[in-house]
Amino acid sequence: MLRQRLPSTLSMWALVLAVVFLAPPVCSWGLLALIGSLALWECYSIFEKAGLRVMKVWGVLSGLVLLAGSWFFYKHSGHAGSWRVTEATVLLFESTVLGLALMGCFVGTMVHRDDGKPFAPVAAIGSTMLGLIYVSWLFNFLIKVYFIEPSCGQHGGWALFHGKYAVFYLILVTKLSDSGAYVVGSWLGRHKMSPRISPKKTWEGAAGAVLTAMLAGLGAFYLFRESLVPLRMTPLHAVIVGALLGAVGIVGDLAESIIKRQAGVKDSGRWLPGIGGLLDLIDSLLFTAPALYAYLRLVLRAS
Numbered sequence: 001m002l003r004q005r006l007p008s009t010l011s012m013w014a015l016v017l018a019v020v021f022l023a024p025p026v027c028s029w030g031l032l033a034l035i036g037s038l039a040l041w042e043c044y045s046i047f048e049k050a051g052l053r054v055m056k057v058w059g060v061l062s063g064l065v066l067l068a069g070s071w072f073f074y075k076h077s078g079h080a081g082s083w084r085v086t087e088a089t090v091l092l093f094e095s096t097v098l099g100l101a102l103m104g105c106f107v108g109t110m111v112h113r114d115d116g117k118p119f120a121p122v123a124a125i126g127s128t129m130l131g132l133i134y135v136s137w138l139f140n141f142l143i144k145v146y147f148i149e150p151s152c153g154q155h156g157g158w159a160l161f162h163g164k165y166a167v168f169y170l171i172l173v174t175k176l177s178d179s180g181a182y183v184v185g186s187w188l189g190r191h192k193m194s195p196r197i198s199p200k201k202t203w204e205g206a207a208g209a210v211l212t213a214m215l216a217g218l219g220a221f222y223l224f225r226e227s228l229v230p231l232r233m234t235p236l237h238a239v240i241v242g243a244l245l246g247a248v249g250i251v252g253d254l255a256e257s258i259i260k261r262q263a264g265v266k267d268s269g270r271w272l273p274g275i276g277g278l279l280d281l282i283d284s285l286l287f288t289a290p291a292l293y294a295y296l297r298l299v300l301r302a303s
Helices: 002-022 025-051 056-075 087-111 122-137 141-146 161-189 203-223 225-231 235-263 278-282 286-300
Strands: 192-194 198-202
Touching: 002 025, 025 056, 025 122, 025 141, 025 235, 025 278, 056 087, 056 122, 056 141, 087 122, 122 141, 122 286, 141 161, 141 225, 141 286, 161 203, 161 225, 161 235, 161 286, 192 203, 198 203, 198 235, 203 225, 203 235, 225 278, 235 286
Parallel strands: none
Antiparallel strands: 192 198
């Protein structure tokens, strides 16, 4: 499994980072939108295998609007833009999209013929909105990390900072944490962490994930020091962030396991040998991206 998993992980994330660093910015959004949309489609497919009706097309379209709007707001604003976006602006946009998506789900249940099952329309609405929030809304934080900036004049000025390095930092720490959990859990795992949800997850693997993430966070800090120092990142903060991402990544992995177990499926798809689908690839990032963004904004006071 490791011989299949490692090449798939490295090749996929190498492609993502190559697009982020080498291609025009719009290509970065296109790739993120493609990954997010396919992952959401996989999530909805899992719900369907569990016997739930899902408004797949409406949910995926709403997710695309969410990702496109965030990219537009951040791309055409900021310190170098013609107008400055605020968190209130982004929150209003996201709330509007989610509100319209919910309204569309209700309209969909009104025109869809009832199959007679109790609470079937409510279940359809709930499943559609859960997938939208779980995949698209959480994945949207990757775009927020991409466009995050230091405060003006901080540590020599925000112009030294490149958000793409924050994305690289996030992916590197998260994926190394996943690998640490897998390796340590496979070799030393004895005590089951949550056998009802994921029988292979162990406390030893969880400890390996956090420790690996701490070391990766410190190493990534020195690797991207020039871009992270303007964010007030220090070696101590890098270790703390690593521990945070390692712990939160475990929750993200278990969260997807809960969904898959209810449907009786092992993988969300068959795109990547040894990994499964794209949702399997980004499950940890769905939780680590908001965690990193919150730390940068609330603790390090980035903007």
